Amino acid sequence: MSDDAATGSEESLATRLREQGLRLTPQRQLILRAVEELRHATPDEVLAHVRGQVSSVNASTVYRTLEVLEELGLVRHAHLSDRAPTYHSTLEHEHVHVVCRRCDSVRSYDTELVGPLVAALAEDGFTVDVGHLAIFGECASCVARPQEP
Amino acid sequence: MSDDAATGSEESLATRLREQGLRLTPQRQLILRAVEELRHATPDEVLAHVRGQVSSVNASTVYRTLEVLEELGLVRHAHLSDRAPTYHSTLEHEHVHVVCRRCDSVRSYDTELVGPLVAALAEDGFTVDVGHLAIFGECASCVARPQEP
DNA sequence: TTTGGTGCAAATAATTTGCAGTCTC
DNA sequence: GAGACTGCAAATTATTTGCACCAAA
Numbered sequence: 192m193s194d195d196a197a198t199g200s201e202e203s204l205a206t207r208l209r210e211q212g213l214r215l216t217p218q219r220q221l222i223l224r225a226v227e228e229l230r231h232a233t234p235d236e237v238l239a240h241v242r243g244q245v246s247s248v249n250a251s252t253v254y255r256t257l258e259v260l261e262e263l264g265l266v267r268h269a270h271l272s273d274r275a276p277t278y279h280s281t282l283e284h285e286h287v288h289v290v291c292r293r294c295d296s297v298r299s300y301d302t303e304l305v306g307p308l309v310a311a312l313a314e315d316g317f318t319v320d321v322g323h324l325a326i327f328g329e330c331a332s333c334v335a336r337p338q339e340p
Numbered sequence: 341m342s343d344d345a346a347t348g349s350e351e352s353l354a355t356r357l358r359e360q361g362l363r364l365t366p367q368r369q370l371i372l373r374a375v376e377e378l379r380h381a382t383p384d385e386v387l388a389h390v391r392g393q394v395s396s397v398n399a400s401t402v403y404r405t406l407e408v409l410e411e412l413g414l415v416r417h418a419h420l421s422d423r424a425p426t427y428h429s430t431l432e433h434e435h436v437h438v439v440c441r442r443c444d445s446v447r448s449y450d451t452e453l454v455g456p457l458v459a460a461l462a463e464d465g466f467t468v469d470v471g472h473l474a475i476f477g478e479c480a481s482c483v484a485r486p487q488e489p
Numbered sequence: 490t491t492t493g494g495t496g497c498a499a500a501t502a503a504t505t506t507g508c509a510g511t512c513t514c
Numbered sequence: 515g516a517g518a519c520t521g522c523a524a525a526t527t528a529t530t531t532g533c534a535c536c537a538a539a
Binding site for chain 2: 492493494495496497
């Protein structure tokens with residue numbers, strides 16, 4: 192294994208699984224690593240990536256594993272499209288997703304971007320889940336470009 | 341018809357449909373009114389509501405109609421759960437949705453809540469679609485309450 | 490009369506579940 | 515060896531589509 196991130200998270204994976212009396216399997220390692228490598232991936236994309244390495248892995252395993260990894264706190268998901276959820280590693284700093292609906296590009300911003308928002312809602316006792324936040328709109332280059340057909 | 345909102349929007353509905361060479365049908369009126377009355381409703385909920393009045397309305401009609409209404413600018417949708425989109429009327433002021441993931445309650449906030457955020461992204465040329473924004477977290481009463489089982 | 494719209498049923502797509510065999514601990 | 519995990523296939527759920535008939539303009 193030559194990937195730093197993967198190496199770091201694989202220790203956590205083993206540890207946290209053990210804590211819960213769960214088992215470390217090749218599938219779980221591969222799926223966690225796929226999420227880390229892909230940065231923002233839907234279950235489908237994770238499946239495709241993992242199958243590139245081990246073709247026998249099943250879709251249901253991906254769904255079940257992402258759920259487990261999320262419970263263990265190793266991955267998180269946000270909704271970056273009208274469709275599937277996208278998963279990302281919690282090794283990355285918590286960040287806010289800003290999505291252009293025209294070109295589907297996703298940019299990550301530091302959480303300070305929503306500092307005022309979080310503070311304002313905190314006054315009402317509301318705790319914002321910043322990592323789950325997705326902000327939609329149109330990016331600079333798409334705004335500059337004429338409307339699509 | 342005794343509902344003010346419905347009355348107001350029904351004129352727009354007729355007008356905008358005509359502008360596009362589309363037709364005014366009972367289903368379209370009922371579905372638009374359902375969205376207005378329900379405030380935040382998934383296609384399923386809209387269907388159930390409409391069927392309470394006219395049992396023969398079909399699910400595919402609801403999907404197709406919500407799409408048309410959104411194109412006409414009469415309704416909008418946001419993603420307020422990990423599942424279905426929820427539709428709301430554009431007669432209401434544009435607002436930001438704040439959703440508690442523990443009790444699923446939804447509160448609407450004035451768009452000024454995200455003013456700083458919108459301004460910050462505008463500096464990067466990004467135009468935020470405020471009406472589509474959903475902010476997740478935990479509301480005051482759920483935070484106060486002990487964890488669920 | 491001329492399309493656009495609707496209901497219906499079948500097709501997709503995405504995700505979940507039951508189960509029997511397999512593998513981790 | 516016990517029980518968790520996986521693959522597979524079938525079941526769900528949500529949404530879309532093709533088509534014949536109906537109806538708004």
